[in-house]
Amino acid sequence: MPSRHGFRAMGTDVLLIAPRAHRRLGEAAEEVERLFGREERRFSRFRPDSELSRVNRSAGAWTGVSRGFADLLAFALEAAARTDGRFDPTVLPAVVAAGYDRDLDEVPAGAREALRPTGPCGRWREIELEGRRVRMPTGVGLDLGGVAKGWTVDLAARAAVELGLPWAVVNAGGDLRVDGACPGIWVGVDDPEVPGAEVGRLRLASGALASSSVTRRAWGPGLHHLIDPATGRPSDGRVLQATAWAPTCAEAEVATKAALLEGERFLERAPGLLVLRGGSIHTSFPSEGEAAA
């Protein structure tokens, strides 16, 4: 039975899983917590003193940023281009218009009855990034919430292994990364419609998994945090929950956003699992039986 160390950061529960009673476990746990604290201070849109808030306030002018900020922004812009804008780091005005304008714990359910008018997103193409300088277009806001979480999960899992753990799993609210020589762990896939139940299990030996669900971080009928950049409104497609595998957690985060909007077509080119409205589950993960055969 592996050891587990849990704490709260980035508005979610974070869990470090590592070989039982390893002598570097305490040190690794401290480092993982430190990294989450550092990246939260950098990327939180709810902290006025975060680097992200400072960049958003400086729209229209060139702003100097840290190397970590520039690296993630470059990754996000490249991901937006690769997914043809299905992943969009500039959905902030749309998320705020939908009612998610403060930490979710403070967004009372049902309090936001109507959406404020908003339009399509997609202005990530206008963001200029040169080395460690960025210029945001006026009227555009960055929201790197999900991808920053995945990015931090990757950093934390790597750091834990570099500190001497043979392997480590870091899970932040369902976005998880396996690093090192892991013997394989079982990961339950939550049922988006039945709290406490699961729709299946995944056995993961390496890489990362991420999930996005329209039933989580929701505060009213049709009001949730997953914005369709084409409309600027919370997505209302057939997919309730998308789970994707990728070599890194940041990549898996991007993949779930694409999967949520593309539906079954996503499974033709990538490993994933979709729970659709009406009850059906579509997956391109190999089944346990096939893998054993």
Added chain:
Amino acid sequence: MTDRARRRRASKRELRAWAWIAGGLAFFAPWAGLGASPKPAVTAASEGERPVIVIHRITRRVIVHEPAEAPVTFVVTDAAAAAPSGRGTVPAAPATTTGGS
């Protein structure tokens, strides 16, 4: 027959009336007993709106697409039970979960 005996004899109409009265009493006696019996105390909560329990039954259907290359394998579990059944290699509880955030 004497006059006294003739006075005691009830008419058909009287007999019918007495029969109706006796039948009515017999019919209502149980309700009267129930009405007179002590009642359980009524709380404020139970006087309010009754809770409605809505049961949603979801039938899951798994459609497996052409498997993609990945170091991940999938096992279907019972959505209602949160634990797979009849699969010896799958532990009763997963090490962790994923489900969107």
